[in-house]
Amino acid sequence: MTYEEVDQGTHVVLAPEGKFNLVAAPPIKARIDDLVAAGKARLVVDLHAVDFIDSSGLGALIGGLKAARQQGGDLRIAAAGDQVRAVLKLTNLDRILAPYATVEEALHGW
Amino acid sequence: MPKVSRLDAVMESVLVEVDGALGCAVADLRSGALLGVAHHVPYFTHEYLEAVAAAAVEMFRGQTVRHVEDLISARRGRPSERLIEEMQMTTRHTIHFMMVLPNHPEAVVVLITNRETSLGMGWSATRRSVLQIEPILDDMAD
C-alpha cells in the first residue's frame, strides 16, 4: 500500500491508499514511529483512499496514537469511508480514534 | 505429422519454455540445412536463420576449428575427433546456446535468446530439448 506524506510544519498528514491490512500496516506504523521519534508527534491520517481496514490496520493506528501521545502529541484520523467507520464502530475504537469528517476538522487546536 | 514439422513443433515448445527466447533451430552440420525451426521475432527471416545455421556449421566444423581439434587429437595419440560439444555466444542483443546432439553428431541445436535470459535456464532447456529432438532424428534416419 502506498501513502502520501505532507509535512505542514505544525503537523504531518499521511494519506495511505488501498487496503490497510496485515501487509500494509507495518510500514505505516514504522513511518509513524520514525516521525514521532523525529519530534513530529502531531499526525493526521487521511483515510479517504483506504477502502478496507482490518485489525492489523487498526493496530497500527492505535499503536501510532499511543506513540504520539507519549511524546505529547496526538494521532487523528479523517475522511474514513464506510467500511472503516463500520469497523471502528464495531470494535468501539471510535471512542479513542474519533473519525473526523475532513482533515481540516482534524486539525482543530493545532 | 510430417517429420520436419515435428521438429518445428519441438522448437516451438522450447521457445515457449524459456523466458526471453527468440528463436530455436536444428541444423545439419554437414550441409548447413535447417531441419527444424521456430521463432518469435519478425526480422528472423528464413534467409537470416539459414545464415545462422551456416555460421553454426562454420563454428563447429570450420577448417581452422577442425585443424585445432586434429592437433589436440594427435597430441593425445588419438585419431582425429570432433571435440567441441557446446558453444555459447553472446552478442550485443542476444545469447546463442549451441549444442551438438550427443547421439546425432551430425546435427546441432541452437537456441537464441535475448540478453535477459538466465544462462542456467537457457542451457537447461537446450540440453533438455535433446530428449525430444533425437527420437525424431532417429526416425528420419530410418
Added chain:
Amino acid sequence: MVMPPSPGRQEAEAIAHSAPEERYDRVVRLAQAIFGAPIAALNLIGNDAQFTVASVGYPKGEMPVEDSVCQATVQQDEILEVHDLREDERFAAISSVTGPPRVRFYAGVPVRGQSGQNIGALCILDLTPRTLGRQQREMLADLGALLERELSVQEEMDLAGQVQQLMLPTSAPDIAGVEVAGRVQPAREAGGDYFDWFVVDDPEGAGKRLQVALGDVMGKGLAASLIASEVRAVLRGHSRYTDVGNAVARTLTTTRHDLEANNRFSTLWVGRLDPATGALDYLDAGHGLAIIASERGYRRLYQDYLPLGAPIEDAWDKASDVLAGDELLVVVSDGVFDVLDDSFEQVEARLHTILEPGLSCRQIVDRIVDFAVSHGATDDVTALVLRRTDHERRSTDR
C-alpha cells in the same frame, strides 16, 4: 524392493501424500538454473516407492524404488555423484538409464526431515556424463540445506496449528439443557481466532452455568495464536471465581503487559448461561458480533467497551439478556462479517439459512464457516452456536 523401515520412510510417505508445495518447485527451479541441468527433481523415498514431488524435465509421480538412484542417496549423508550411470553397476540397469530419458549423470544431496532422518534427495541429472567441481558440490549442498530449513518451518507451523485445534473444546460441556458447537478455520496453519466453552459454578452459589467465549487477536498466524492461547487460558482461570464482567477485567490485568509488549489487542465476547432459565450474562469487549436469533428476528448483544489491550482502561460491567427456548445464540468472528461486507443488513438477509428447523448447532456452525470460506474469506473464520434444549440429556456435538 522394499526400503528398511524407519521414521524417515514414514515421514516421506506423509509428505508425499499431502498437498504439493510451491517451496519444492522453487528449489528445483534454482537447481535447474544454477547447474543448467536438463532434469532436476526433489524425490522422496517411501517404503517401496520414490515420489517425485517437484521436478523439471521429469514427470511428477511415483516409481518403484528399485528404479531410483535417490534411494541410494538417502542411505548415506554425503552428496552422491555418479559421472556415468551406465558404468555404475548399481544403476546401469535401471529404467531411466536403459530407456528414456537415458540419463547418464546424477548428483543428489540427501535431505533430512523432522524425523532426524533422510527423507529424500534433491538431485540433478544430465544426458551426457559430467563431473561437478568442489564449488558446484557446495552449491548443491547449499540448496539441500535451504530445502531442509523450509521443510522444518512448514512442519513446525503444521504442528502449531494442530496443537491449537486440539486445545479447542470438542466434547459437550458437562451441563444439562444446552447444545453448543464451535469451529475455527484459521487463514494460516494457526491463527488469532479462538473460542471456548466450559462449566462454572455460579458465583452466588446457585448452580452451574455454561460459559462461552469467542475472541479475536489482532493479526494472523503463529504470533496471534500464541496470544490467543494465553488470553483463553487466563480467562478460564479467572472465570471460576467471579462474574463475567470481573473475569474479563482480571484477564486484562493479567495479560495487559503481554498484549502491549506485542502491540496487539484482542476483542472478546463472553457469555454465561443458566440453561434452566435462559438467563444470559455477557460482556462484550469490542467484539460486537454476537446475536440472539429466531423466527422473530434478531438482536445484537453488544456493549461499548474497547478490546483488551487498547490504551484506555474500562470499568467492565456485565449486561444481561434472556435466551428463550426457541432462540439461538450465534457468535462469529469478523472473518465472517467481512464476507458480508461488514453489514448487518446482509446478516439479517441470510438469517433464514441458519434458522431452518431440524438443524443441529454443529450443522449451523458448519454452514456459517463453510459459507465464509467459500466466499473468499481471507481472515480467520470462527463461529459458535448455542441453544437451550428441552431434554435433560447431554448433546454430544463437537
